[in-house]
Every structure is written in structure tokens, then in C-alpha cells.
Amino acid sequence: MNIQQLETTAQAMVAPGKGILAMDESTPTCTQRFHALGIESTLETRHFYRSLLLTTPGLPKYIAGAILYDETFRQEVSNGTSFPQYLLAQGMLPGIKVDMGAMNLANHPGEKVTEGLDGLRGRLMEYVELGARFTKWRAVITIGNVGCTHPRIPTRGCIEANAHALARYAALVQEAGLVPIVEPEVLITGDHTIERCYEVTLETLKTVFFELHKQRVHLEGMVLKPSMVIAGLDCPQQASVEQVAELTVRCLLNTVPATVAGVAFLSGGQTDEQATASLNAMNQMGGTRPWPLTFSYARVLQGQPLQIWRGNPENKIAAQQALVRRAGLVSAAAEGNYDSGME
DSSP states (O other): OOHHHHHHHHHHHTOTTOEEEEEOOOHHHHHHHHHHTTOOOOHHHHHHHHHHHHTOTTGGGTEEEEEEOHHHHTSEEETTEEHHHHHHHTTOEEEEEOOOOEEEOTTOTTOEEEOOOTTHHHHHHHHHHHTOOEEEEEEEEOOOOTTSSSTTOSOHHHHHHHHHHHHHHHHHHHHTTOEEEEEEEEOOOSSOOHHHHHHHHHHHHHHHHHHHHHTTOOGGGOEEOOOOOOOOTTOSSOOOHHHHHHHHHHHHHTTSOTTSOEEEEOOTTOOHHHHHHHHHHHHHOOSOOSSOEEEOOSHHHHHHHHHHHTTOGGGHHHHHHHHHHHHHHHHHHHTTOOOGGGO
């Protein structure tokens, strides 16, 4: 493990005014999103769309790196130039999703655990050879609805199982010389209040960093990708942008060690405007924060370009313009310079 290399890469991933483009949707997920817009999902259409995103003019100004899916990681932008090679040539870092998805957690109804540790060391060696610089592993934590069959989830068993897997993953990734993105996502689905989300996120992050410490993960060489503290989509009392910012930062200050290289939020089902405004509000708050707060958005960055493209090659330029425009807005939010009038 080259500690200096890990730290340099992690710092580059959260450089001022830059974030990470998440475009690591699995083939089934990508197909689902394509079909919703009447787009045929084939190897060719998926390649065209992902190439459209990564070759957007001006993107490197706002994007430090991109998380790819295995299919994309092995493809070429043009003859002889792979996607990882293209990203590096443009000054962006290539990342790869390495988990195998969330599966039902045995004996824990309504809860999931992310799998993929088996064989991970060997897969990481291959990704290093293909040009990877960082990786991502996502764990999902569900909050039970009031009055449902399992209202008191998440359980300790679920939180601990996912935290342990995240830590084992991060240790293996650093052993391979790559920076791990650690993503414990508390899902926005449900009717929970923002206060309940704070409790669950606090417990989750405390457990994650306890496990990271036990596995001797070098915190300066990792990036945390958490969800924001926010009310569930079905909660009758939705929180304001200011409340989301205040409780999210408070939760991070109470759980995340100062040595972590940076925090790159997922959008987690928020609208484009909500995710941008919330990130901006955090970066406008007073007080000292030991780590940069930036973004690693998927649908916020991809949503409008996909709607515009709709499988028609003639819409490529317009879709790219929409992508770079939104990337510019969230980049401004990462520095506290966003205003809703910019929309």
C-alpha cells in the first residue's frame, strides 16, 4: 500500500469545486431507466449513452472522476482508447463499482446486506491493470414505516453486517492501491421524520467508522459517500433545505473523523434543485468543517440528459449541454456559490 498515492488520489477526488459523476448503474437498472423512456437497451445503446456522458465538452472543469459499471470499464470510447484511458487523458479519474448488489439479509425481514467480498481481491487486481484509481461499494439501510410490520428497522444486526462488509471492502481496496468510496445509504423511502433519519444515520456512521478502525483502513485515503439527513418521501412534514443542511452537518461532525479525505454526498432521490440547494446550504454554514463537502450524484446529473437524449443520436449535443450545465450548478454548490436564480 502506497499511503502517499492513496492520499493524493483521494484529495483529487474531492478537489475544490469538483465532484464525482456516478454512472455505475447495473445493466438491469440501466435497462429499467431506458425502457421508462421508450429506449431500447442494447450493448450499443448503453455504450452510446455512457460515451455521450463522458465525452461532454467542459465536463472536466466540474468532475474529478466517474464511477463506471464493469461493462463500461471494459469498453472503448474509440478504437484503441478505453473509457479509463480516456478519463485519465481528460484529467478525470476512473472508478469502478465493485459490490454485487444488496441481497435479503437472512433472518432480518425487510433488510438488506451488500454482497461481493468473495473473490474481490482478484477482481481488484484486474481493475488496477485496466486503469482504475478508485472504487465504490454501496450499502443500503432501510427505515421502517410507522405502523408497518417491521417499524423498528434498521436493526443492529443489519447495521453491523453492512458496516463490517464496508470495512472489509475498504481494506482490500487500499491493499490493491486504490481509494475506496464508502457508501452507507440511509434510504429516503418511507414516512420517517427527519429526526428519525438523524438517529439512524448517526448510528450507522458511528458503526461504519468503528468497523473501519478495526480493519485498519487509512482514513486519509478514503472518501465517504453518505446520504443527507432528510425526511422520508412519504412523511407529511418535509424538512426545509436549512434543516437538512444543519442536521446533516451536525451528524457528520458527531461521527466522521477529521482525517477522512472528503465527503461526497449521494442525492438519494432528491430533486435536482433540492440536492443542489442542500449541498450549497451546507457549504454556506459558518463554523469549521475538517473535510470538503462535495457531490457524487447520479440521477441529478444524468436525469435531464437522459430525458433529452431518449435514444436519438441527433439529441446528443443538447443532452451534453444539459449535463455540463447541471454539473456547473452543483460545482457552484460545492463551494457555497449556488443561487436558485441560476436554475
